[in-house]
Amino acid sequence: MDNLTPGTTAAPRFAIAVQSKNGPHGTDPFFEELLTGMEEALDQHGATVFLRQFSSYQDELDAYPLWAESGAVDAVVVVDSQDEDSRAGLCVKLGLPVVVLGGPAGDGVSLVDVDNSGAMEMAVDFLADLGHKTIGRVSGPAHLHHTKSRSLAFEQALAARDVTGLSAEGNYSAESGAARTRDMLSGAKRPTAIVYDNSIMAVAGLEAARRLGLKVPEEVSLLAWDDGPHCRLADPPLSVVSLDVYELGRIVAAVLMQTYSGALQTVVHVPTARIVQRGSTSGWPSAGSDSKLADPALRPRP
Incomplete structure (x- = not known):
């Protein structure tokens, strides 16, 4: 280069x-x-x-x-x-x-x-306002200053909104985004929404959720950090924390x-x-009267 x-x-x-x-x-x-x-x-x-x-x-x-x-x-x-x-x-x-x-x-x-802290607080508020009570996060490397700022803000925002959080460390690669998404969505307590610390991991997470048989956003909402053509061209297009x-x-x-x-x-x-809402996020429960989708613990395993 x-x-x-x-x-x-x-x-x-x-x-x-x-x-x-x-x-x-x-x-x-x-x-x-x-x-x-x-x-x-x-x-x-x-x-x-x-x-x-x-x-x-x-x-x-x-x-x-x-x-x-x-x-x-x-x-x-x-x-x-x-x-x-x-x-x-x-x-x-x-x-x-x-x-x-x-x-x-x-x-x-x-x-x-x-302002990484303010942006993360905004992300949690956005998902909590949609009704999500269990929010996952796939972070960047934990030793980085901006990751620490986002992690602290994530925990504080969860507490302020009385929302449960799940966190997993990625390395900004597609492979880590997919792997951490599979782990979260295969666990005993699955999040109904996940925020990713970069867009590469989010796009890979979308594909991982699809491979698990889950519908986005009906069964899990996904929110990427930073925008780009690959977010807008995804199916569905990814909602983003946009700088x-x-x-x-x-x-x-x-x-x-x-x-x-x-x-x-x-x-x-x-x-x-700012938050740009697209097709990958929706209110929870988004499936109306279907109680199996409204409670992730009752949903059929992928």
């Missing part, structure tokens, strides 16, 4: 470093849309951005001194923050301008803050340019996402 020739370009060049263990970033619609927004905004300044994937946290750490020393990269975007994360601090020490996407903030670091990822990319690009130009510790708060 990139072709670095150190020291040969005068135009600003920015990098987003990701780790393969944290998800299929190269094919994730979120990152595709994010990069599209960034590229179009940066093109106005003659700047470019590339996505570089690393196999481990240490490999990513090792790249920053090389980038700073060679001048091959002029600023970086740090994503998928985690506990005891030293990447942004290292970039500051190296004199490499850095923008953190999603938080947390740090000294000498610019921040594009995404304008293209516009997010443009915002990140603007903060990158400001930080690269010397405006360190620029902080921008992105507006909270």
